Amino acid sequence: MAQSRQLHLGAFMRPVSLHTGAWRYPGSYPDANFNFTHIKSFAQKLERAKFDAFFMADHLAVLNMPVEALRRSHTVTSFEPFTLLSALAAVTERIGLVATASTTFDEPYHIARRFASLDHISNGRAGWNIVTTSNPDAALNFGLEDHVEHGERYRLAREFYDVVTGLWDSFADDAFLRDVESGIFFDPAKMHVLDHKGDGLKVRGPLNIARPPQGWPVIVQAGQSEPGRQLAAETAEVVFCSPRDLAGGKALYADIKQRMAPAGRDRNHLKILPAAFVVVGDSVEEARAKRARLDSLVHYDSAIASLSIALGHDASGFDPDGPLPAIPETNASKTGRAQVLKLAEEEKLTVRQLAQRYGGYSGLAFVGTAQTIADEMEEWLSGEGSDGFNVVFPYLPQGLDDVTERLVPELQRRGLFRTDYEGSTLRDHLGLPRPENRFFP
Template sequence: MSKPQKQLHLTAFMRPVSLHTGAWRYPGSYPDANFNLAHLTTFIQKLEAAKFDAFFMADHLAVLNMPLDALKRSHTVTSFEPFTLLSALSVVTTKIGLAATASTTYDEPYHVARRFASLDHLSAGRAAWNIVTTGNPESARNFGAAAHMEHADRYARAREFYDVVTGLWDSFADDAFVRDQASGTYFDPGKMHVLDHRGESLSVKGPLNIARPVQGWPVIIQAGQSEPGRQLAAETAEAVFCSPRDIGAAKALYADIKGRAEAAGRSRENIKILPAAFIVLGDTLEDAQQKRLRLDSLVHYDSAIASLSVQLGSDASGFDPDAPLPREIPDTNASKTGRAGVIKLAEEEGLTVRQLAQRLGGYGGLAFVGTPAAVAEEMGEWLAEGAADGFTVVFPFLPQGLDDVVERLVPELRRRGLFREEYVGSTLREHLGLPRPRNQFFE
């Protein structure tokens, strides 16, 4: 018997209207989805019918800091809070994983441990925690912190926060609750552990007032790509959500994180690398590209040119919008992180300044644009070449972009043996092929 083919894992990285800033204006979109549970119910049920691993709710802890004139065009300013939303969606689904973001900088480990444990019990083992350290300085001002915590401090606190949360999840042995009505013993006190953590950043006594989660621990997700971010992921994450610009960068990142995980004493199999992929499908490559151009054209030029200026490290507002990018771009003191990539993108796709600006202002990350067959083929290459264990799918617009993926791409992946036909297990850990952690305090 031949070894079963390796398959992709697929999670959906969601904002109710889409992550693309122009998506709410796309024909057929649901601009009111931010507070419309019926729409979100439809989305998650379609993703579950397609056997996606998880529904992953993106999040912010502030209204993003941008000039009012750009802010007023943004549908990403407001939406449901992730825990309340995912708890509601847990009731209308039975298999798909439910991933929520929670900050280690502006929350308390007792609260975070408790909410994820509760979501895991409500959903019978489908919760995942996306650990974020919250880089947005606007958030600090919503939590009484005048200055944003330094990058290194945030990562040190995050590491300790993870130890406390996982320690709290292990407060009770899996079999602690005997509920013996005759003797009157509700739980075995020898199977309750008081954490009594006193560390650099945190002091938490415990025990947690929740039974051990169904999955032992909810699945741990992380997105960090900085040096401390990669190290934190290697030590703690079970799914990594990253944004490499192409397959070459992805392979390097994949090898680096898996290597670091091994160096930390973990199995390479227990950390899944799932790059974020913006997927636009069409009947032909041109059709898909036209959809994307149309979507990008819905990003207001003022917002778009601001994004381009940031990435070029130069004020682009004086450039001719309908001409190619000028050959000579003046230097400024601002960051030029993305300049080379931006110039390459403009050349490769023959974009005007306007189109380039709208691309960056809409969704600037890794994209797969083409026919379902071509995209399925490419995703298979990423898997085969060790660039990814699957993808964190970003839909360009909803509902059509989601329908395209589940109705057209998923069947192409299945034809190639690259994606499951049915769920095998019932917990998110089982979908992802991750082991259930042993309780660190009890056999």
């Protein structure tokens, strides 16, 4: 039974798992994150399961972490987004390809051109995850001593977005005639010179590539801060976010959607897709046991540091195999602390298990059978907690196969997810309109 409103599913694929122990799980590919043959097979499986998109986060530096955590990190070597997604474009046909690119450390002409090129190569499957890059280590790789301040980064991001979308509109959709007889290749009257001169950017244009098949690649954003939410309401078509639970999801969903009408936008033209860590088992107990086994592969020293941060209290002296002891209240994040205490209580976790949960993956998780997870996802969808999810896999390939071969069929049976693609572009999959060309309406 088809429903009017269905889930949209993205796959969070850089790294291929956010769980720090993923590469050590029995049966996993230890190099899954940096092996093109594996990643190609993941993308093809996701396409067969009719996922909306393959989503690639990005970092512009080796992440700054203590050496004990660093040397255990399977993310330290990764493919660069444009090269990886372009390669995947050539070996897939329908799945969307979302790349992260920074408005702080790259040039709008390059960004506009690369996404336009990816959109042409993939026949309309590109998406741009706009980030302002908050990592101060990235600045040091681009000649800057001081990181650009948060508000300034968002002001520049908005101008950058205006320039990139303006460059995408450099040519009318029907500018290219290719009339062999007359020798006229294109009509210069259908080419617009942007000539942008703003506070932060000066870019002349035109772009040296035809307008993307989608008009513009899909605009994705991840910020949850006040300026991030406002920028999303004004410009984003997909929001990637990390609410901890359904209540948090509903609040964020309502807040972003209610900002859209004042910005002159239709609330259906933005899809909110939280990250969700999904572990599928034959029974809820089995799924939990898989997760516990995965968590147990997280190194204790780095795990306990993560728990200490979450608690706002040094946990390194606690008995690893005992329950969480009573600890004095501090000024550290009360929400984070309350969540640790709730989790310890609910799942009866030892200090070690708690630490390994925080050192592994501590965001929103659906751990159960295909049925219980479909129930939860349906509740999020019908309760306006989200329009779908960006699925985080626990380990690969098995954790991905469990989703595509077990969870997806259950969602399809319930009419909650497509059984085939209806269109060919990422905009088609997401139900988003093709933007008009501002210069050639």
